[in-house]
Amino acid sequence: MMDRGFLDWPFLPDDAAAVYDRATAFATETAPGLFDPRDERREAVADACRALVAAMGRAGLLGVATALAAPLSARRLCLSREALARQHALVDFAFAMQGLGSGPIGLFGSDEQKAAHLPGVAAGGAIAAFALSEREAGSDVAALATTARKDGADYVLDGQKTWISNAGIAGLYVVFARTGEGNKGLSAFVVEAGTRGLTATYSIDVTAPHPLGVVVLENCRVPARAMIGAPGDGFRIALGTLDVFRATVGAAALGFARRALEETIAHVSERRLFGARLADMQLTQGAIAERATATDAAALLVYRAAWRKDSGHRVTRESAMAKLFATEEAQKTVDLAVQLFGGLGVVRGTVAERLYRDVRALRIYEGASEIQKLVIARSLLAA
Structure with missing residues (x-):
């Protein structure tokens, strides 16, 4: 059963539960009818992304990802990405790229540029x-x-x-x-x-x-x-955009980690080994406790970065910390799921196997983990 306690954290927006539930509803009710996750041919994946973006536009989901009607809210972006990634990486990708791709326009563009491009992005008509x-x-x-x-x-x-x-x-x-x-x-x-x-x-x-x-x-x-x-504004625009969206990569990692924990707990509660449930073994309990703690710690870092960004602060260091810790720990959590699922964990198309492939790229894109360490260290040494 999904743990919803984090939605009550005082530094999240008042509509946190509504934002999370709207994204979850889309990912669980609408998205499954738009693509076949087993079909990984380029044409099928491209068509799936087109269909997902168009459907997100019709559902009003992309308003969170663009600065069309209001300034971008990093916390709502994170909540949406976590909810979408918890269900399927491609659904999260389609949403996130509408935000990142249009982010420089929404954050730094002229009124003319915003009027010319953001409505189409928010409506799902322009990728x-x-x-x-x-x-x-x-x-x-x-x-x-x-x-x-x-x-x-x-x-x-x-x-x-x-x-x-x-x-x-x-x-x-x-x-x-x-x-x-x-x-x-x-x-x-x-x-x-x-x-x-x-x-x-x-x-x-x-x-x-x-x-x-x-x-x-x-x-x-x-x-x-x-x-x-x-x-000459390009460097500032690139880094300013990444400051917003880097923490959301950590939120996607959270979605993967929470799904992996959910699947792992369900599996070990049923799987029997040597006459006992896998869940009754202390090694299993210790591993799950560590992963649950790391996931909550990652959530605190992600939503701290998002809260500070929404409060008007520069968050280069906080976003780097959030992305670094959340993605690295999510990788470990998904790896545990694969391990505890045993042979099923490496069968192509199962949830554990799919999550294992999905989570790996997060430690690389929008700045690899090693780059995040440099960003964090330089920020501290320059203080």
């Missing part, structure tokens, strides 16, 4: 993508090589992005490119799919399937009004 990473510039944003040169009233973009979620199915891409030298030489642009010179393909297969691929920009011309903020 969004965050095009930052490159082959030699992932965690090291300063190494970004894609360029944007001024040409009259336009900018011309050239370069290649990789590891881009929603590549090939997005309707708009927020592309980060170099307009000058150093960190202050990065800028951000909204580039609509179909713009001449932009080619995006879903071309990378990973353990937890979702649309992931490459975006190529060749003499891609966009008007100057496509720039988000001012020239």
Whole structure:
């Protein structure tokens, strides 16, 4: 049975239970009819994401993920991601990318840009993508090589992005490119799919399937009004957006961990070994106690970061701590589930096996665990 006690924590919004329940209802009632989780072909996964985003728009779920009607609430984002991830990673992915992909527009865009793009994202009619990473510039944003040169009233973009979620199915891409030298030489642009010179393909297969691929920009011309903020604001926009969404990765990890615990407890309560229930063995009890404690500790870190962000604080260190601890501990919790399920834990398509594939990527994307440690340490040493 699901533990709902955390929904009463005093630093969560008054509508925390409503936000969580709405996301849970979508994931358990609507989403299962939109895709077959066993079909991991690229075409099927891409179609599933399109269907999920459209249905989330109709259900009003994407209002939480965009800054259309109100400022982004990090706590509501976290609550939604935790609830969705608890049911299926692809459902969480579809929701999260509408937020991350449109985040730079909602957080830093002009009124004109918000009016032009956010309604479509919130309605589920436009899929969004965050095009930052490159082959030699992932965690090291300063190494970004894609360029944007001024040409009259336009900018011309050239370069290649990789590891881009929603590549090939997005309707708009927020592309980060170099307009000058150093960190202050990065800028951000909204580039609509179909713009001449932009080619995006879903071309990378990973353990937890979702649309992931490459975006190529060749003499891609966009008007100057496509720039988000001012020239040189790109580094600030990228990190400011990640400050909001990095903690939500920890929330997704929480969803995986809670589901793994739930499945593990149900299994060991029924599975018998040497004439006793697996749940009656002290080794099992000790392992479950450790994982439950770690999960609650991760939740406190995640929702602390989200609460401080909603309170107007900079949360670079808190978000890094939340992502680092929640994802690392969720991996251990899912691993325990696989171990206690025994042979069933590695049968493809079972909940434990799926969670094992789903959780692994969270320790890498939006800043690997090692990068989070650097962020935390540098913050403390600079204080």
